[in-house]
Amino acid sequence: MSQKSASTLAPGSRVLVRDAEWLVRRVDRASTGGQALTCVGLSELVRDREATFLTDLEALHSPVKSLDPARTRLVADSSNQYQDSLLYLESLLRQTPPTDSRLYTGHQAAMDFVPYQLDPALQALEKPRQRILIADSVGLGKTLEAGVLLSELIRRGRGKRILVVTMKSMLTQFQKELWTRFTIPLTRLDSIGLQRVRSRIPTNHNPFYYFDKSIISMDTLKQDNEFRVHLEKATWDVIVIDEAHNVAERGHGRTQRARLARLLSRQSDSLIMLSATPHDGRARSFASLMNMLDPTAIANQDDYGPDDIKGLFIRRFKKDIQHQVKGSFQERRISTCHIPATEQEERAFAGLAGLNLHSLNNKRTGGQLFQTTLEKALFSSPAACLETIDARLRQLQREPQADYVGDVQSLKELRSAVAEITSESFSRFQKLVDLLSSPSSELHWTGKDPLDRLVIFTERIATLEFLYRHLPPALGLKDRHVERLHGGLSDIEQQRVVEDFGRDESPLRLLIASDVASEGINLHYLCHRLIHFDIPWSLMVFQQRNGRIDRYGQERTPLISYLAIQSREPKIHGDMRILELLISKDEEAIKNIGDPSALMGVYDVEAEEARTAGALEQGLSPDDFAARDLSAPQDGPLDLLAFLEEGQEKSSDTSARQRLGQMPALFADDFEYVRLGLNRLDQDNDLSPDIDESLRVLDMNVPGDLLHRFAFLPREIQPRNGRLKFTDDKDTMQEEIRRCRKDEQAWPELHYLWPLHPVLQWLNDRVQTSFGRNEAPVLTLPSLKPEEIIYILTGIIPNRKGQPLIQNWFGVTVSGRAFKGMEPLEKILERTGLGSSTFSNPGNMKVSRQAEEMLPDVVQKAMKWMNEVRREFENRVNPQLNAHLEKLEQLKGRHRREIQLYFDEKYMPENVKSRRRDERMREVENLFAEYMEWIEDTMTTEEHSSIKVAAVLQG
Numbered sequence: 029m030s031q032k033s034a035s036t037l038a039p040g041s042r043v044l045v046r047d048a049e050w051l052v053r054r055v056d057r058a059s060t061g062g063q064a065l066t067c068v069g070l071s072e073l074v075r076d077r078e079a080t081f082l083t084d085l086e087a088l089h090s091p092v093k094s095l096d097p098a099r100t101r102l103v104a105d106s107s108n109q110y111q112d113s114l115l116y117l118e119s120l121l122r123q124t125p126p127t128d129s130r131l132y133t134g135h136q137a138a139m140d141f142v143p144y145q146l147d148p149a150l151q152a153l154e155k156p157r158q159r160i161l162i163a164d165s166v167g168l169g170k171t172l173e174a175g176v177l178l179s180e181l182i183r184r185g186r187g188k189r190i191l192v193v194t195m196k197s198m199l200t201q202f203q204k205e206l207w208t209r210f211t212i213p214l215t216r217l218d219s220i221g222l223q224r225v226r227s228r229i230p231t232n233h234n235p236f237y238y239f240d241k242s243i244i245s246m247d248t249l250k251q252d253n254e255f256r257v258h259l260e261k262a263t264w265d266v267i268v269i270d271e272a273h274n275v276a277e278r279g280h281g282r283t284q285r286a287r288l289a290r291l292l293s294r295q296s297d298s299l300i301m302l303s304a305t306p307h308d309g310r311a312r313s314f315a316s317l318m319n320m321l322d323p324t325a326i327a328n329q330d331d332y333g334p335d336d337i338k339g340l341f342i343r344r345f346k347k348d349i350q351h352q353v354k355g356s357f358q359e360r361r362i363s364t365c366h367i368p369a370t371e372q373e374e375r376a377f378a379g380l381a382g383l384n385l386h387s388l389n390n391k392r393t394g395g396q397l398f399q400t401t402l403e404k405a406l407f408s409s410p411a412a413c414l415e416t417i418d419a420r421l422r423q424l425q426r427e428p429q430a431d432y433v434g435d436v437q438s439l440k441e442l443r444s445a446v447a448e449i450t451s452e453s454f455s456r457f458q459k460l461v462d463l464l465s466s467p468s469s470e471l472h473w474t475g476k477d478p479l480d481r482l483v484i485f486t487e488r489i490a491t492l493e494f495l496y497r498h499l500p501p502a503l504g505l506k507d508r509h510v511e512r513l514h515g516g517l518s519d520i521e522q523q524r525v526v527e528d529f530g531r532d533e534s535p536l537r538l539l540i541a542s543d544v545a546s547e548g549i550n551l552h553y554l555c556h557r558l559i560h561f562d563i564p565w566s567l568m569v570f571q572q573r574n575g576r577i578d579r580y581g582q583e584r585t586p587l588i589s590y591l592a593i594q595s596r597e598p599k600i601h602g603d604m605r606i607l608e609l610l611i612s613k614d615e616e617a618i619k620n621i622g623d624p625s626a627l628m629g630v631y632d633v634e635a636e637e638a639r640t641a642g643a644l645e646q647g648l649s650p651d652d653f654a655a656r657d658l659s660a661p662q663d664g665p666l667d668l669l670a671f672l673e674e675g676q677e678k679s680s681d682t683s684a685r686q687r688l689g690q691m692p693a694l695f696a697d698d699f700e701y702v703r704l705g706l707n708r709l710d711q712d713n714d715l716s717p718d719i720d721e722s723l724r725v726l727d728m729n730v731p732g733d734l735l736h737r738f739a740f741l742p743r744e745i746q747p748r749n750g751r752l753k754f755t756d757d758k759d760t761m762q763e764e765i766r767r768c769r770k771d772e773q774a775w776p777e778l779h780y781l782w783p784l785h786p787v788l789q790w791l792n793d794r795v796q797t798s799f800g801r802n803e804a805p806v807l808t809l810p811s812l813k814p815e816e817i818i819y820i821l822t823g824i825i826p827n828r829k830g831q832p833l834i835q836n837w838f839g840v841t842v843s844g845r846a847f848k849g850m851e852p853l854e855k856i857l858e859r860t861g862l863g864s865s866t867f868s869n870p871g872n873m874k875v876s877r878q879a880e881e882m883l884p885d886v887v888q889k890a891m892k893w894m895n896e897v898r899r900e901f902e903n904r905v906n907p908q909l910n911a912h913l914e915k916l917e918q919l920k921g922r923h924r925r926e927i928q929l930y931f932d933e934k935y936m937p938e939n940v941k942s943r944r945r946d947e948r949m950r951e952v953e954n955l956f957a958e959y960m961e962w963i964e965d966t967m968t969t970e971e972h973s974s975i976k977v978a979a980v981l982q983g
Contacts, residue, residue: 037063037083037094038826038974039125039185042802044093045081048074049801051123051793054185055830057965060084063830065092066188068793071801095802097821098884100977102875105805107708110869112798113805113979114862115705117820118694119792120978122701122783124822125184127835129153130689133183134176138209138761138780143685144349145169148342149177150687156912156966158186158298159321161272161341163306166571167357167579168344170302171202174268175210181298182212182784185831187265189240190214193292194270196245196519198548200527202270203243203742208765208776211785213741217244218519222255236262239740245519246274250284259288264296271547272301277316278308286316293320304575305568306343308632324959327922347619353580358556360578360586362615363470364608365463369595372453376413376445377597380406383442385435400641402442403603405488407593408562409457410449412488417443451498456561456591461502471589473557475505475537481529481555483539485546485573486562489514495540495561508535514542530554531769546572553769556584563590563607566636567628570614603644606653610640692837692853694863698781698788699724699756705791708798724760725778727753734790741786744775754781804977808873811860812983817842817879818856819886820979823894825901825972828965834901836894837978840886845878847885850893860981879980887975894973902969909967913960920956924949 037043041052043065050067058064062084069077086092105113126132134149135141145168152158158181162170181187192214194202199216206212215221217235225235236242236258249255269275275289282290293299299321307314315329321340326332346357369377383399398420406413417439424432451457463471464482473482484499486492492512500510511525522544528534530553539551546569551558558577564570578586592608595601628636643653695701699721706717706728719726730738730747738746755761755778764778779785799805812818818839825834837853857863931945 037065037092038824038830038832038970039123041824041974042070042095042976043067044095044801045086046090049095050074050079050081051796053078054188055826057829058082058084062087070793070797094974097890097975097977098887099802100883101800101803102806102880102883102980103799103803104873104875105807106869106871107798108869109866110805110807111704111708112795113807114694115701115708115795116798116805117979118701119795120822120976121691121693121837122788122792124691124835124837125832126689126691127184127832128689130687131176131180132689132691133783134179134210135688136782137172137175137179138758138765138782139172139175140758142169142349142352144344144352145173146176147344148173149180151339151342152177152298152300153180155339156963157322158266158300159340160299161301161303161306161317161321163303163341163343165343165345166304166575168346168349169580170304171205171270172209172580174300174302175206175212177300178206178212178266178268179210179784181266186298189264190242190266190268191236191262191264191292191296192243192268192270193246193249194243194268195548196247197513197522197526197544198270199243199245199519200523201548201550203744204775207742207745208761208780211780211782212241213745213786214241214243215239215742216744217242217248218523219248220520222248234258234262246285246288248519249288256288259295260291262295266298266300267292267296268300268302270302272303272317273305273307275317275320276306276308276313278313289320293323304571306341308635323955324916324919324923327919327926357580358578358582358585360574360588362588362590362611364590364592364611365459365471366592366594367455367459369593369600370449370453370455372445372449373455373593374596376406376410376442376449377595377600379442379445381597381599383438385438397641397645400645403600403644404565404641406446407604407607408486408488409491409494410446410454411494412490413446414443415488415490417446451494456593457495457498460559460561460591461499464503471557471559471587475503475509478532478534478537479554480557481537481539482557482559483529483541483545483551483555483576484559484561485541485543487543487564487569488562489516489542491561492540492542499540500538503538505538506535510538510540511536512540513545515544526551527774531774533769543569543573546576549576550579551576552579552582552586553766556582557587557589559589559591561591563592563604563611565607565610565640566633567610567614567617568633568636570610571618574614599647602647602649606640606643606648609653692857694857697756698783699726702726702754702781702788702791705795709791709794723755724757725753725755726781727751733794734787737786737790745779748777752779752787753777754779754785754787756781804979806875806879806980806982807862807867808870808982809860809862809867810983811865811867812981813843814983815843816848816983817876817882818860818981819879819883819890819977820853820856820981821887821890822976822978823890823897824974825894825898825969826974828968828970831966833967833969834894834897834973836897838890838893839981840889842878842882842886845882847889850889856981862981875980876982879982883977887977890975891973894975898969898973905967909963912963912967916956916960916963920952923952923956927952 037052037055039052039054043050043052048069048071051070052065052067054066056064060082062082065081065083067079067081081092083092129150131146131149135146148160148162152160158177162173164170164173178187178190192202196218199218203214203216206214217225225238229235229238249259269289269292275285277286301317301321306317312329315326315332318325318337318340325336325340350357380403385399402413402416405416421436421439424436463469464473466472473480484495486495492514496510496512511528513522513525526549528536529539529551532554555577558574560573564573574588590611593604595604628639703719703726706715709715710717713731715728715731717726717728728751730750730752761778761780764776768774768776818841820839823836824832827833839851839853839856841848841851927945927948931941934941
C-alpha cells in the first residue's frame with residue numbers, strides 16, 4: 029500500500045530552514061496536516077540548538093528544503109589517516125535507526141546478560157505498536173526488562189518523550205536504575221521536583237513539556253488537580269506504569285487511579301505496564317489492563333479468550349528461568365520460631381476466645397467478624413489490639429447505647445486483659461530480642477556490620493511504632509541506626525529511607541516497615557535478613573514481602589524468619605497452626621507452580637485475608653485446612669492461571685541471542701569512537717580529555733554547548749566540577765553502582781559510556797560539522813583499483829508519520845564510466861578495509877572529475893534501487909497489513925454485536941436505550957477509525973526515498 033506525499037523528510041535528513049542547515053532528528057504528523065520537524069542546528073549560527081519547525085507554516089515564507097543529494101559537493105579529506113571522514117561516517121551510522129525487530133542496544137546496558145530479560149523487548153518489537161504488560165514474578169527484574177525495551181525505542185527514534193508513573197517510595201530507585209544502567213535521564217517530579225519546576229516556568233506553561241523524560245507518582249497525579257489538567261494536554265512517545273495492578277478496574281466501577289491510567293494509555297504510542305500480580309482472578313479486572321494496551325482487543329470484558337490477548341503480556345516465574353540464572357538467585361532459607369505465650373498473653377487469649385459480641389459480629393468488616401479482626405490485631409501486637417478496641421469503643425459511643433451495652437462491656441474486659449501485656453510480658457518481642465542478641469541463635473544480629481542489615485515487616489502501624497520505640501534500646505542501637513517506613517511518610521521521606529537502607533555509609537542498620545514497603549522497592553543490596561513479626565494472612569503478602577530481599581542480584585542467602593506464638597488456649601493454638609500452614613503452602617507454591625497466589629485463586633490481598641479469616645471462623649482444624657483446596661471459584665468462565673499460560677507467547681533461550689542485531693561500524697567500540705572524537709574536537713575546544721585505555725576510563729571538560737544540553741536533564745546527573753567521567757566496561761560500571769552506595773549522594777560519578785548517553789548524542793552532532801552543507805568526504809584508498817569509485821549512500825523510506833520504515837546503507841561501484849553493481853555497506857567495508865585497516869593520507873589527493881560527473885547518475889540509480897526495495901517491502905507487508913485491517917473489521921463487528929446484545933437485554937425507556945446505544949456505537953466507530961488510521965500511517969510507506977551521499981571512495 030502506498031501513499032503520495034509532498035514531503036519525503038525523514039529522521040537523518042539534512043534540511044535548509046530559514047537559510048540555516050538542520051539535521052532532522054524526529055518527524056511527527058502535525059495537526060495542521062503537515063509535518064513537525066524536530067531538528068538540531070548544523071550551521072554556525074544555529075549549531076547544537078534544538079528547534080521544531082512546522083512545514084506548513086514555514087511554507088508561507090520559505091519552504092523547508094531537503095538538500096538535493098545529486099548536488100552534493102565532494103570534498104577531499106585532508107585529515108590524518110582520514111579520521112574526519114571515519115568519525116563523520118560513524119556518526120551517521122550511529123544516528124541511523126534500526127527498522128527490524130532485532131535488538132541493537134538494550135542488551136549492551138550495564139547489566140548481566142540474561143536471555144529471559146530480553147524477551148519482553150523482542151516480543152514487543154514484533155508488533156506494529158509496542159504496548160505490553162510485563163508481568164514477571166517478584167524479583168525477576170521487571171525494571172531492567174522495561175529499560176531494555178525503552179533503550180530500543182530510543183534507538184529507533186520512538187522514545188524522545190517518556191513518562192514513568194510509579195509509587196512514591198520508588199521514584200528515586202526507578203530513576204537511578206534507568207540512569208545508571210541505561211543512561212535514560214528521568215527528571216523526578218516529587219514534591220520538591222514539582223516546586224522546582226513551578227519556579228522555573230511560567231504558570232501557564234505545561235511542565236510535562238519542559239522535560240522530555242519524567243518520573244512521577246500516581247498519588248501526585250491523583251492529588252494535584254493542576255497537574256491532571258496538564259496531563260490531559262500532553263503526549264508522550266512512551267508511558268511506563270509501574271505496579272500496574274493498582275490501576276486495574278475492580279468490580280464495575282473505576283477508581284481514580286484507573287481513570288488516570290486510561291487517560292495515560294491514550295496519550296502515548298507505546299505503553300509498558302509492570303506488575304508481579306497482574307490480576308485479581310476476575311476476567312473483567314484483567315481485561316481492563318488489556319484494553320489499556322489495546323482498546324480493540326476485547327469486546328466483552330466478561331467473556332474473552334487467550335487469542336484475544338496474545339502478544340499483549342509476558343509472565344514468567346523463578347522456576348521458569350532458573351536454568352538461565354545459575355548463581356543469580358540464591359536459595360532462600362526459611363525458619364519459624366515457636367514462642368510460648370506468657371501468662372498475661374494467655375489471659376488475653378482466653379478472653380478473646382471466650383468473647384461473645386452479639387451485635388458487633390453481625391456487622392462484618394472486610395468480610396470478617398469483628399472478633400476475627402481483634403484476633404488478627406492481637407496476633408500482631410497488644411498495641412495493635414488496643415488501638416482496634418479503642419477505635420471501636422469510640423465508634424460505639426456514637427451509636428444507640430442500648431444496642432451495644434453487652435458488647436461494650438465485653439470489649440472493656442478484653443481491653444483490660446490486653447493492657448496487662450507489657451513489653452516485658454510480650455513474648456514475641458522478648459524472644460525477638462533474645463534471638464537477635466544471642467550469639468548461638470541462627471538469627472543473631474548485632475547491627476554493627478554496615479553490610480549486614482535487617483528488615484522487620486509488620487502489618488499494623490501500632491506494632492511498627494511499638495517496635496520502633498522498644499527494639500533499638502533493647503539491642504543497644506542508637507536513633508540513627510533505625511528507621512520506619514510506612515505510607516504516612518511523605519514521598520521525600522520514603523525515598524530517603526529506601527536510599528539510606530541501601531547505602532554503605534548510612535548509619536541505618538534496622539528498617540521496621542509496614543506493607544507499603546512490600547511492593548517494588550529493592551532492599552537486597554545490603555540486606556539478606558527479613559523477619560515477619562506478624563504472619564501474613566495473605567499468600568500475596570508473603571510473596572511481596574519476601575521479594576524485597578529474595579530477588580535477582582541478591583548475593584547472599586536470603587534468611588527469612590517467622591515468629592509464631594504457641595498458646596494453651598485451643599482455639600488460638602489451632603488458628604496459629606493454620607497461619608503456619610500458610611508458610612508451608614507459600615514455599616511449596618514457589619517451588620512447584622511459581623505463583624503462591626494461585627493456591628487461593630482470588631489474586632487479591634483483601635480477598636485472600638477474608639478466606640483465611642473464613643477458615644478461622646469456621647473452626648477448621650489444622651489437618652482439615654491442610655487438606656482443603658483453598659482456591660475460590662472464579663466469577664467468570666476463566667481459570668486465569670491456565671488462561672494466561674495459554675495466552676503466553678513462547679520463547680526459547682537461544683532465540684534472544686539469535687535476534688541480536690549489529691549496525692555496521694568503523695570503530696572497534698564506543699570507547700575508541702569517543703577517544704578519537706574527543707581528541708579531534710579538542711583541537712578547537714578546551715576539552716582536555718584524560719584517557720586511560722587500560723582501565724577503559726576517560727574524563728573530559730564540559731564545553732558550553734554540552735552544558736546547555738545538561739541544563740534540561742536531571743540535577744542528579746549534572747557534571748561535577750565541570751568534568752564528566754566515563755567507562756564502557758560493564759563490570760567497572762556495576763562496581764561503581766555498588767560503590768556509590770557508600771557516597772553521601774549515592775549517585776555514581778562514573779557514567780556508562782554507550783550509544784544512548786547524552787554525550788554520545790552531542791559527539792555525533794559535533795563531528796558531523798567537519799564537513800559543510802551538503803558536502804561528502806572523498807577518501808583515496810590503495811585497496812581500490814585506479815579507475816574504481818565507490819559511492820557510499822544511505823537511503824531511508826519513511827512511513828506517513830515520518831518514521832523510518834526502511835533504511836539501507838549501501839555502495840554503488842563505478843569503474844570507468846560503467847556501473848559495476850550495488851553492495852551492502854558491510855561488504856564494502858570488508859572489501860576495502862575501511863575501518864579495519866589504517867590508511868595513510870598523503871594530503872594532496874584531489875577529487876577525480878569522474879567521481880563528480882557520475883554523481884547525478886549514481887543518485888538516480890540509488891533512487892530506482894530504493895524504489896525496488898520499497899516494492900519488495902510492500903509486497904511482503906501488504907498481506908500482513910490487509911490481514912490486520914480485516915481482523916480489526918471483525919473485531920469492530922464483535923464490539924457492535926456485544927453492544928447490541930447488552931442493550932437488548934437492558935430494561936430502560938426505549939428513547940434512552942436508543943440514545944445510549946448510539947453513543948456507544950459512535951465510540952466504537954471512532955475507536956476503530958483512529959486505530960486503523962494509526963496502523964495505516966505506521967505501516968504505509970511514502971512514495972519517495974530520502975537519499976544521502978555519505979562518502980566517496982576512489983582508487
